[in-house]
Amino acid sequence: MSLADENENPYLREPSTEFAPVEELAEEEAEAQADVLREAIREHDRRYYVESDPLIADRTYDALFARLQDLEDAFDLATPDSPTRRVGGEPLDAFETVEHVAPMLSIEGSGEEADVREFDERVRRELGREARYVCEPKFDGISLSVVYEEGVLERAVTRGDGREGDDVTRNARTIGSLPQRLHGDPPDFLAVRGEVYMPKDDFQAHNRERIERGEDPFANPRNATAGTIRQLDPAVVAERPLEVFFFDILEASELPETHHEALERFPEWGLRTNDRVELAECGEPRSADDTSGDTRDAIEAAIDYRDRLLEERDDLPYEIDGVVIKVDDRAGREELGRTARHDRWAYAYKFPARSEVTTVQEVAVQVGRTGRVTPVALLDPVDVGGVTVSRASLHNPAEIAEKDVNVGDTVRLTRAGDVIPYVEEVVEKGSEGHYELPDRCPVCDSAIERDGPMAFCTGGLTCRAQRRRSIEYYAGDDGLDLEGLGERSVRQLIEAGLVESVPDLYELDREELAGLEGWGETSANNVMSEIEASREPPLDEFLSALGIPHVGPATARALAAEFGTFDAVRETALEEPDALEEAGEIGDTVSETIHEFFASEGNARVVDRLLDHVSPQEAAIEEGGEELEGLTFVFTGSLSQLTRSEAQEAVEVHGGSATSSVSGNTDYLVAGESPGATKREDAEAEGVPIMGEGEFLSFLASRGVGI
Incomplete structure (x- = not known):
């Protein structure tokens, strides 16, 4: 008796879910x-x-x-x-390298029709006859070799170098469409090739969740799939929406005579195949309404198949980047053989890359360190300047309204330098109206408030997204510069449940740190030493590290110089915020922001906890010269010979000013590596000279300022 027999198994049709304890x-x-x-x-x-x-x-x-x-x-x-x-298991220490039962070679291919016809000519010449082809979508995912013995899943291995790959069996078991036991009457030994992928809709939803958690989104579904299947923790894989199609037999104890016959038998064994597979044969009419009696050969049918899928590409629920044309009969395959790199019986007819124009599939809301809410368009992946892009900034609600952008619209992208692309214009409306920002923060459910064209989450350090970024900022270059606590390490600490907010850094346990993946005693000791050394930070560095909106290193130095102690800064901010404006460049907007930061109950709780561990030093003001008096500098990008904080301090110590934005009062913009496009554009618009790091250092030297 088969337990899956509908007459015998009570859990197949209309099953009761009322169970005894x-x-x-x-x-x-x-x-x-x-x-x-x-x-x-x-x-x-x-x-x-x-x-x-x-x-x-x-x-x-x-x-x-x-x-x-x-x-x-x-x-x-x-x-x-x-x-x-499928729900996962204990994390792995590493993947074992396994040799494939049969080579998993690459597929020769081209985007030119002439090359496809040349492939067909070679096949016919070497076989001495016409060939019948099986045409399949070329999935943009990750290939796996999946081995079944006596119908039971034995192992799943990544393609690797084609000869051997990583054993990812425990991860593969979490994929719902990959059976762990075959149905029907499969061969005793069966090794099949499958393609693991992430469906488009699930990819967009997963990216939206990552953005709202404050994580970087994946560039495209293939990257998301590759990054998932090689996770060391199967439980992480189980949470991500992976699927699989099976499309070839690598080795078997019994082999069907043709590839098409094998694909027809796959579903009988429980192996999922793609419904867009077609046979391309000689003798077919040139079109459905052609009554001339003319017929096309197999390769013409295959080319027509590719052209049809290219037109339907955007409507498919998965990404494909072309089609694969395969000789159908196995005897012909054996005769054609293989090279060291690819099978000679298959050819990929590739699609041209999508370029610049794409469709908005979703809009995610990203919450920054300062609470600024930025809408991000999640797109069908598209090539922009040689880079695959799946997201674009929509900047703020005012710009969305101005450009009338919404989900479903076809848009044109622009990518300036190395910054995130942005939507330049709507090419074709596929929706009514424009996207409306939600009233509540998607991370902490606090109210979202508008400030001119911008929008901000009011949750402060009680907002999970702002907390994570506040930890990264506190430990970063503009904060206390705690070596070993970069973005990746902070994320790992949060995911391990060791840290939720900045004060938790000072309560870390050395043994728990050493036990994290990739850490060990040395790394843990180094980080603990960095944290211990930060318990009495300079006042200006501590003020900057708090991540108060609009308070970077330059403003923090001005506050420290004016008020001397942290208590004085905090008390002034709470009771006399207007008095903050006595500190150099601080205006009414910045003073109000500082007041709001300290007045927030959530922020106050975090700061009070932090002060249980940290004692900011009183400010020691260094008297400087007047070599740069009257000159105002703005910095963008990263510097190699000194940090931006050090450069700004050098300017201010010698009488100059370092501000955060370009205006008509700016004398020089200093641009390091990967500069921001906005500051460069503002400088060009205001006629502000732009100098590189070398020019800046030479300028300082010419004024008698040594670094």
Whole structure:
């Protein structure tokens, strides 16, 4: 009896999800129920992923799955091929390198029709006959070799160098459309090639979640897939929306005579195939309404297939970058053979890269360190200046309204320098009206308030997105410069639950740090030493490190010089914010921002906790010269011979001013590596001279300022 028989298995059609409590079951009853549930869930997986014809609702499936998991946990009944393995497992230390059962070679290809016809001519010449081709979409994902023995998943291995790859079996088990046990009557030994991918809609949703968590989005679905399948923690893989198509047999104990026959048998075994696969044969009419009797040869049919898929490309739920044309009969494949790099019986007819014009699929809301809310357009990936782009800044609500941008619109992108691209214009409206920013922060649910054209989350340091960035900023170059606590390390500390806000840095445990992946005793000791050395920071560095909006190193130095102690700055900000304007460049907008920062109850709690660990020094003002008196500098980009903070300090110590934005009063813009486009554009508009780092240092030397 097959446990997946509809007449025998009560969990296939209209199953009851009312179960007796697990603790009331005898072990034999639990084991029998678990066996029946496993077979039912495997059948439901096949009907959902392969047949696209589910028998039950998602909610019912979830209840069956949860029951199986409860039984396995309570009675230790888990099996290696249980569907519950999809929820992940213990993290791996590293991947094992495994040799493939058969080479996984690359596919020769081109975007030129003449090259495709040349491939066909070579095939016919070497075979001495016409060929029949199987045409398939060329998926833009990650190839896997998946091996089944006696119908049970044995291993899954990345392509690697084609001869050997990484064993990612535990990650592959989490993919719902990759069966852990085959159906029907498969060969005793079967190694198949599949392509793991992330569906477009799921990719956009995943990117939106990453942006709203304050993480960098993936550039395209392929990068997202590659970054996921090689995660060392299977539980992370289980949370991400991966799917798989199977499209070839690498090795088997029994081989069908043709590739097309194999693809027809895949669904019988529970292996998901793509429904856009077609046969290209000689003797077909040139078109559906052609009554002339003329016929086309197989390669013309394959070229027509490619052209049709190119037109339909944007409507497909997955990314493809061309089509693959394969000789169908296996005898012909053996005769054609392979080179060291690719099979000679297959050819990829590639699509041209999308360029500059694309569609807005979603709009995500990104919350910055200062609470600024920036809408980000999530796009169909497109080539802009040789770089694949899947997101673009929409800057602020005012610009969205001005350009009338919304989800579904076709837009043209512009990319200036190395900065994030932005939407230049709407080419074609696919929506009504423009995107409206939400009233509440998507991260902390605090109110979003408008400040002119900008929008800000009012959550302050109680907002998770602002907290994470505040930690990064506190430890960064414009903060206390804590070596070893860069963006990646901070994210790791947060994900491990060791840090939630800045004060937690001073409560870290050395042993817990050393136990993190990639750390060890030396790294942990170094970071703990950096943190310990920061307990008595200079006042200006501490003020800058707090991440108060509009208070960078230059403004922080002005505040320190004017008020001398942290308590004096804080008290003035709370009780006499107008008095802050006595500190150099500070105007009414900045003074109001500083007041709001310290007046926030959430911020006050974080600052008070921080002061339990940190004692900012009183300001020691260095008397400088007048070599740069009357000159105002603005800095952009990164400097190599000194930090921007050091450059700004050198200017101010010698009588000059260092401000954060370009205006008509600016004398020089100093541009380091990767400068911001806005400051350069403002400088050009105001006629402000732009000098590189070398020119800046030479200028200082000419004025008698040594660095």
